[in-house]
Amino acid sequence: MMTGKLTRFLLRLLAMLAVLAAFAVLDWYPTIKELGRLRRERGDLELRIKDYSAMAGKFEFPNEQENSLLASDRDELIRALPRVEGDDAWLGLVHSDLQGRTKGIANLMVISEADAFGPGPPGLTRWLRHQAQEIQQRFQAADPWRRYPWQAVFPIDPEDKGHLASRPLGVALDAPLPELLDFVNHFSWGDARLEIVFLRLEPVGRSARAWLVCRGSYQVSGPSPWLVKMDKGEGDGELIIDPDSPLLLQKVDPLLAPRIEKKELPPADSPW
Amino acid sequence: MTKQRERPARWRRLWPLVLLAVVSLLLHAAKWHRLLEVQGLFDQWATLAATRPVEETKVRRARFYKSRFYLGYPASASYATADLVRRIADISQPPVRLLAIQIDLGLHDLGFELTIEVAAAGPKAVRRKLAFFLKRLRDLPRVFQANPSPASLAAEGSGGRVFIINGRAELS
Numbered sequence: 001m002m003t004g005k006l007t008r009f010l011l012r013l014l015a016m017l018a019v020l021a022a023f024a025v026l027d028w029y030p031t032i033k034e035l036g037r038l039r040r041e042r043g044d045l046e047l048r049i050k051d052y053s054a055m056a057g058k059f060e061f062p063n064e065q066e067n068s069l070l071a072s073d074r075d076e077l078i079r080a081l082p083r084v085e086g087d088d089a090w091l092g093l094v095h096s097d098l099q100g101r102t103k104g105i106a107n108l109m110v111i112s113e114a115d116a117f118g119p120g121p122p123g124l125t126r127w128l129r130h131q132a133q134e135i136q137q138r139f140q141a142a143d144p145w146r147r148y149p150w151q152a153v154f155p156i157d158p159e160d161k162g163h164l165a166s167r168p169l170g171v172a173l174d175a176p177l178p179e180l181l182d183f184v185n186h187f188s189w190g191d192a193r194l195e196i197v198f199l200r201l202e203p204v205g206r207s208a209r210a211w212l213v214c215r216g217s218y219q220v221s222g223p224s225p226w227l228v229k230m231d232k233g234e235g236d237g238e239l240i241i242d243p244d245s246p247l248l249l250q251k252v253d254p255l256l257a258p259r260i261e262k263k264e265l266p267p268a269d270s271p272w
Numbered sequence: 273m274t275k276q277r278e279r280p281a282r283w284r285r286l287w288p289l290v291l292l293a294v295v296s297l298l299l300h301a302a303k304w305h306r307l308l309e310v311q312g313l314f315d316q317w318a319t320l321a322a323t324r325p326v327e328e329t330k331v332r333r334a335r336f337y338k339s340r341f342y343l344g345y346p347a348s349a350s351y352a353t354a355d356l357v358r359r360i361a362d363i364s365q366p367p368v369r370l371l372a373i374q375i376d377l378g379l380h381d382l383g384f385e386l387t388i389e390v391a392a393a394g395p396k397a398v399r400r401k402l403a404f405f406l407k408r409l410r411d412l413p414r415v416f417q418a419n420p421s422p423a424s425l426a427a428e429g430s431g432g433r434v435f436i437i438n439g440r441a442e443l444s
Binding site: 016019020023027028031032034035038039041042045046048049052053055056059061062069070073074076077080149150152153177181182184185186187188189193194195196197198199200201202203239241243247248252254256257258259260261262263265266 | 288289292295296299300302303306307309310313314316317320321324326329330332333334335336337338339340341342343344345346347348349350351353354355357358361370371372373374375376377379444
């Protein structure tokens with residue numbers, strides 16, 4: 001009799017413990033874990049809101065004047081790029097751009113492919129052939145698939161009909177040094193907006209010969225093998241601005257921005 | 273009478289279960305309450321970010337400064353290149369002869385490589401002329417580095433010694 005009661009008591013106790021364990025494992029433990037996760041998430045959100053409010057307190061939000069300045073800057077950027085239908089049209093633009101600035105320069109060659117140097121003045125062509133490998137390497141370095149530093153400057157606008165393209169180009173010339181240097185200085189002043197990437201110059205008596213590799217960016221509406229891969233985000237690329245910079249907390253100041261200026265070289269006998 | 277005796281017996285068997293259920297209910301209620309708190313904070317954060325768009329404004333401002341840099345860069349780089357060549361040509365007077373100059377442009381500075389020939393009688397005189405040329409080179413505006421390449425010190429030019437000098441200069 002006593003044994004029977006004891007057995008029943010023990011069985012009931014075991015059953016209660018099993019039910020308690022089931023509640024603890026299947027319900028209480030996951031709920032307490034979830035409560036902990038929600039507590040941490042609440043803490044994170046509160047901190048984020050506090051920091052954001054503190055930052056927003058010091059922030060100068062744009063007014064109408066700044067919005068207008070930012071919009072006109074974007075328009076200027078888009079207008080700065082030549083718009084062409086195809087790559088050949090851009091090459092034509094470059095040729096006419098450069099030919100218009102060859103005052104004092106008898107021999108000028110435009111090299112559209114790294115290994116195609118003709119036709120041109122024999123002396124200049126022979127000199128370029130000796131440096132064919134170096135020229136090819138510099139062309140590859142300026143290839144937009146290898147390096148294009150301006151991706152983050154151009155926003156991706158799905159409404160834009162044109163696509164951003166960039167192409168390396170070579171120019172070779174020989175001329176008296178002052179005229180050659182003037183040409184180099186004025187190189188980027190035209191509508192084609194060419195940027196010098198590399199220059200090699202060798203004095204020859206009173207003259208000099210030079211070849212340079214440049215990059216030209218343009219908007220092309222047709223297909224092109226020179227399209228720039230627009231897959232980088234705002235903070236990527238070579239041109240980086242620290243997102244915590246105090247410059248970004250205030251309204252934009254055109255006086256603080258890099259200036260756009262075209263300067264002439266000092267005269268030959270100038271001490272500067 | 274029998275039924276009254278049965279109710280307390282059933283209650284004695286069921287009270288542990290009821291207790292467990294009450295504890296579960298309390299835990300779930302606490303979890304629900306905290307979930308509502310977090311949702312409220314999330315809505316507050318979303319409203320704050322939408323009405324005071326700090327990040328979006330920073331992106332627009334950063335793009336403004338980048339586009340100004342881009343628009344001014346080509347002319348600035350061309351001028352820096354031409355000006356540096358002009359100044360180096362000016363200081364490359366006999367006994368130093370400039371054989372070649374290479375300029376490799378970066379976004380904020382440029383690298384240059386000069387090949388020069390120094391004509392002088394004897395190694396000491398060559399070293400003195402080279403040192404003088406290097407001093408004048410380093411004094412040029414915006415040049416912040418100029419050193420002869422160790423590997424270049426062995427070449428012989430036509431009556432002098434040929435050196436390669438590597439350096440860097442700022443763009444503006």
